[in-house]
Amino acid sequence: MQNRDQLNEKSGDYFDRLHEQSEKEPDIRDLFSFQLQRLAGLSTRIAALSIRPKYGITPREWRVLAVLKYLGEVPLQELAKHSGLLKSQMSRTVSAMIERGYIAKTANPQDGRSILLTLSPEGLALSRSILEDSFERNEEMLATLSRAEQQILVELLRRVTRTSSKYYHELRNTASQSDLKSLEEE
Amino acid sequence: MQNRDQLNEKSGDYFDRLHEQSEKEPDIRDLFSFQLQRLAGLSTRIAALSIRPKYGITPREWRVLAVLKYLGEVPLQELAKHSGLLKSQMSRTVSAMIERGYIAKTANPQDGRSILLTLSPEGLALSRSILEDSFERNEEMLATLSRAEQQILVELLRRVTRTSSKYYHELRNTASQSDLKSLEEE
DNA sequence: TTTATTCGTTCACAATGTCAACTAATTTCT
C-alpha cells in the first residue's frame, strides 16, 4: 500500500469528545474559531475531493463562478468583495477563467479603468452543475440536523459573519492609523 | 496613501443581505459551506491581525501549541490528528516550535520510531496568553448572539463536524479503492 | 490643472495543503 499522508481522523474520534472542564485553564476545544477552522478545513477537503476530479477546477475557481452567477455583470473589484478575495487574487483567477472560456470580459462604458465580467454560457452551465453537487454535499454534512436546526445554524452564522466583518474592519483601522480614510464608511 | 489590496468588505455590506429567492436557480449564498468558508476566512484574518504582530507566530503554530496544551504528552501523529494537519505539516511545524523553544521532544520508550512532544514552560505560557486573547476575539465575533444562542451554535457545529468527518472518510474510501484497509475502522 | 484616488495587472513572497519517497523501528505472517 502506498504511503499516503492521510488525515487519520478516522471515524470522528478526534472531534469534540466532551472533555473534562478544568475550571480555570482555557481550552482551545471550547474556542468557537477553532471549531470553525476545523470544520471549514473539512468542508474544503470534501469539496476538493468531489469537484476537482470531476470538473478540473479548484474550490476557489468554482466559488468565483458561483458568485458571478448571482451577481450577473460586475467589475472585478465587486466580484472580489463578494467572494472575499483580494483584487490581486481575483485578477489572476479571472484570467484563468477567461482563458478557459468560463468568464467573458467587456469594457465598462461608464469607466475606462474598469471591466465588466459575466459568465459565459459554458461558465453558467458549469456553475449550475457544481452548485447542485455542492448542495448535495451540504445535505450530507448537515444530515445530522433537522431542517429547523439547519435553518437556525445558517441564521446564526449569518449574524456572526456580519458582526465579525465589522469587527475585522475596526481592527484594521486601529491597526493602521495611517489611513484614516476608512473611518468614513459608517 | 499606500495602495493596499484591501478586502473592501467594509461594513458588512456584502454579507448576506437577504436576496430574492429565485425558485429554481441554486444560489451559492444559500450554501452552508460557502458561509462557513467566508466566516472562517474572516476569523483567520482577525486572528492573524491580533496575534502575528504581538507574538510573532502564525495561526497554525499557535493552534498546535494550544492543542498540545490539552493533550499533554503525545507522539507527533497524535498531535497532527487533533490539529487537523497532515503529519508532514506537523513535522515541520513542530521543528520550528522546538527551535524556538516552545516544544520539547523526548524519545518514546514504548516505541523507538515515535517521539513524545510536550509544551515547554515558555510554550505553555505563550499558549495560555494567546488563548486568552483568542477568547476575547471570539467574544467580539459572537457579540451579536445571546449566551444561549452561542451555546446552540457551538453545539450545532460540533454535531456537523462529526457528521462531516465521517462523510469525508467515506468519500476518501470510495474514491481510492486501492486501500481497502481503511474500511476496517468502523 | 495639478493632485489624489481608484481599477486592474503584475511581482514577490509567506503560509498552507497535498502527496510521494525514504529511514528506521515495529508488527504480522508463515
Place this chain on the structure above:
DNA sequence: AGAAATTAGTTGACATTGTGAACGAATAAA
C-alpha cells in the same frame, strides 16, 4: 525465527491560497 508488510517521522517537490506593494491608465477632487 525470518521475510514481508506496516507504521512513525522526516524530507522533497509542488500546487493552492493569502498578503502587500508597485505600476500604468483613467477618473475624481482640490
